[in-house]
Amino acid sequence: MLNYSLKRLASAIPTLLILITVAFFLIRIAPGGPFDSEKGLPAEIEANLEAKYQLDDPLVIQYFRYLGDIARFDFGPSFHYRDWTVNQLIAQGAPVSFTLGGIALILAFVVGTLIGVWAALKQNSLSDYLTMSVAMIGISIPNFVAAPLLILLFAIALGWLPAGGWDGSIQRMVLPAIALSLPMIAYVARITRGSMIEVLHSSFIRTARAKGMPEHEVLLRHALKPALLPVISYLGPAAAAILTGSVVIERIFTIPGIGSHFVQGALNRDYTLVMGVVIFYGVLIIALNYLVDLLYAWLDPRIRYDR
């Protein structure tokens, strides 16, 4: 197990390196630069600016210097927000994004599993078909469509909740968290239903029932754990979905998180900010996938990784 976890950890390094390299060169070969403006700067000033931020060195040298910088967790100054470093911008946005993403993730897994288990217990009944059709609708409506529709209904038509902004209060979190988690609730429900049905048909459940175990004990003690394995493996993709979803959700609800920095940073050619966000999210996704793999190995004793 330890051997496996170390091996798995080592394989994350090339992935991260590919991520950094591709992102670095992609954003650099993009036409335009961080100091472009409508009027255009005099050549000398631009040269001075580039010298100040060391953008006048050959790209390869800049690349290796950047690698050295991020090894020391220094993401450099932002080119667009002149008085800010990327570290500060991320430190400021991260708590907001994490709160929102965390709530959405918990919502997705708790509500999704409950719906899935319920549908599995009522397999092939009308309520099963209805819930699964609704789940399919949930998957089909992208969250950037669901978000304005939710605003239209709950903020404008009914006036129950604020339409946007962020002050850490629950009222302002409800709509964005729901919009972010809706497609995931639907996915989790479908996965749970499928695996729960499979588990309920297996022989050890039949044995448990045959020896007269109460139904709720059968479900909670025997069926739920194996049924949740596929759901846990969805945790990695779900985290990635939340991160990309946050890019649009934060924009729609004007939430000052990290996601909103990414697109704007790319458009402004704010090289360091874009790289900072990409690396931050990349590390997060890789780390989550890693944890999921370990969790999986720990939960399912049939999986043995010591090869």
Next chain:
Amino acid sequence: MTARAAETEATERQLDIFEQAMDKRTVKGRSLYVDAWHRLKRNKAAVAGVAILLFIIILVTFGPMLNPWDHEIPDWDNYSTPPSLETGHVMGTDALGRDLFERVMVGGRISLLVGIIATLVSLFIGVAYGAVAGYLGGRVDNWMMRAVDAIYALPFMFFVILLMVVFGRNIFLIFVAIGAVNWLDMARIVRGQTLSLKNKDFIEAARVSGATEWHIISRHIIPNLLGVVVVYVSLTIPQVILVESFLSFLGLGVQEPLTSWGALVNEGAQELETAPWSLLFPATFLAATLFAFNFLGDGLRDALDPRDR
């Protein structure tokens, strides 16, 4: 344990006898695909999905011909008017006075086209990569799949966004960018199938009778992959449409005067309070299309997936 094994063996023997009897009686065996087709037809949700898709495709293709308005030229008398038969704008107009029905139709053409072409791109790359890796096997396969694993772990949406920023907002680049990032699943699925196929007896027979490697791949491996590929394609198209509308929503996708459902949803979201119809119509079409594709894909998977048989 042994009792159970004996029992299953007995039932299997009975099944064999039964099947042999059936074989004698039926003149023609049903192929996998005929079988799948019958199963698909019985799946009401999938049939409904096909019906919705056909309706949308017909509407998007022929709708603009019957509609007097143009998607670029504003109607100067009607800015942001709600749907009405009197003005002739059945879905109303947007803030610039352009007919929304026409724009939803034109946007639909783009969205569907992007979905299909980008899926074909990812299909081509994925099948080629997966088939080669699975067929060659060994060390080559190991390295090829490790590369896929490494790329797989990347937050690919960010790459698509970066690609769009770098190469300008060209519609053909959207196809390539989405397709090029979406081939990983396909490669994995095809590789797995190829691995299990290549040890089958009929492949061995082909090799013994002197068929070239290329002949085996193109005539034996690829046709047998068809079922999985069809399922995958029907599930990838909605995914790609979703990615395109996501990009267009961010303003990185299709550019004016052309439009797509994602771009229209974005415009509609900005006029939410004054003109809710400009959000509702494109959102409905987008959701209905994704809904229909997902149901069709689910139905196809149930019909074609040999594991569930």
